[in-house]
Amino acid sequence: MAKHKVAVIAGDGIGPEVMTEGIKVLNAVQAKVKNLSLEYEHFPWGCDYYLAKGEMMPQNGLEILKGFDAIYLGAIGDPRVPDHISVRDLVLRIRIGFDQYANVRPIKLLEGVFCPLKNKTPQDIDFIVIRENTEGFYVGCGGRYSKGTPEHGKYAGLRRAFSDSEEVVVQEGVFSQIGVERVITYAFDLARNRKKHLTCCTKSNALNYSMVYWDEVFRKVAKSYPDVRTDFAMVDATCMWMVKNPENFDVIVAENLFGDIITDLGAAIQGGMGVAAGANLNP
Template sequence: MKYINIASIPGDGIGPEVMNEGYKVLKALEELHGGLSFERNEFDWNCKRYLEAGEMMPEDGLEILKDYDAILFGAVGAPEVPDHISVWELILPIRRAFQQYVNLRPIKLLKGIESPLRYKSVEDIDFTVIRENTEGEYSNSGGKLHENTPHETVIQNSVFTRYGTERIVKYAFEYAKQKGKNKLSVATKSNAMNYSMPFWDDIVREISKDYPSIPFHLYHIDALAAFFVLKPEEFEVVVASNLFGDILTDLGAAVAGGIGIAPSGNINPEGTYPSMFEPIHGSAPDIAGKGIANPVAQIWSISLMLDHFGYFELAEVVLNAIESVLMKGDNLTPDLGGNASTTELADQIVNKILEG
């Protein structure tokens, strides 16, 4: 029996609702595989805890998490807690302490979902964005001067290191090679950001010499965003800095049908620390508690986790089950045009998983 130890952090809003459906999927996978067991511990680290105890997670939270095989995350955020607190005191410390420097997001139009882009099919929208996840524009470097005066000044620095840039670019080239892709697209803005982005571009050129069979193309971020809408079929693997990748992946999710179905993996490729898998839809407080949240992104995130651990066939089973239910069109949540509950949609997916 293979045991995978999972730390579960449901978080806020709809996070616990979709996480509960994720647990059903884990149980179904155990039944289907037979030799696999998911051992999980749930942690109530969220905005409610912050309001009660003044902290999003305990002081030794990272120490608690470090020996797990993986982390499943739901969502974080509540109207009563500023976003920069909920994010900077929970998600970002985990990503950084555990060197989850790859944010992996598939941009894939699932069968049964209609893209808002006219005439684009599932063959046209199917690529992966690899976002640098630990430095760049989100480096927590800067400060304020002369606060609350007419001369108030705010400085927000971007920090790009050779080490951090090389490893994400190498990962992107290697990912493209392993997946048999024919092109790597690179987000940049070297025509305006005259230090960080030319540095980024130079490192891309250096690393590319080790991958002569994979051509790359540098796109200015504004043009790249436009091409995501106009020509999504052009892309196979896209690599971007932290901020650019963050923006592009939400745009990509919208092109692929909406953020309610989009998953992500925060990957530590070396396996020194646990990787973390989460939907990108946020806590959605406006629908929390109504039982209508879309569970697909949380379930697809489990598929990404299986892929990360090398259970490629099981990962495919989960994704095929999602698409099968979406194509059938019954029991879809309101965001997909139906009137089913979170549980009704998830139960259909679980049933399909059990069919193998």
């Protein structure tokens, strides 16, 4: 029987409590599935580790994790550590380091779990969000530019508020042809094996480069999946319809930032973050 090595990073806050119960579930699955054997190794990485060591995980953390078949991650975050440090130096480091470009978030209401939406049942709330997980506005490109610098001058000509400001801050979203194509293709493959309906979550009416490109790639990939019904929804409208008519969705594909937002909304309508599963994958 082959053993699957699992690195357990319980993390912070409720993370250790959730991981303890989650491992009980995994052990129960092992007992029922033939030839499944899981071997766990626990790592104390997270905000307490940062406060003691000055880093969220060791410098060779990714090298250590390479020896595992899966990473079981709890919760990351602590008021004592700035969020941009805790998330970027552990969560994003793992995602980007292992090119886990597909974040898969099932939004499924389970029997017996309270739903905050009136008269919605498990038959109404059963869809999946595919979030692009390594690009967009999370790549860390941009900067803070003081008045008088060439970078500040680049934006000063766009409008008076920019030119009069002592500082201009830019956060760049980076969308690559490979990155966009592969996550949209993954979403189409998933939709083909479900109810054959894929929604493109976009904001191309306002983001005139990134989201226009995203929509173009979606339409291009769609030509290879004539059996999958497609539609487009602006991200704000997506949020509204997830609350009003969640039964209309099957699979939604979204860029990184939008996917981050709508998946937490999805968690709320399925009963809360405690019952919201998710996986970061490199298919």
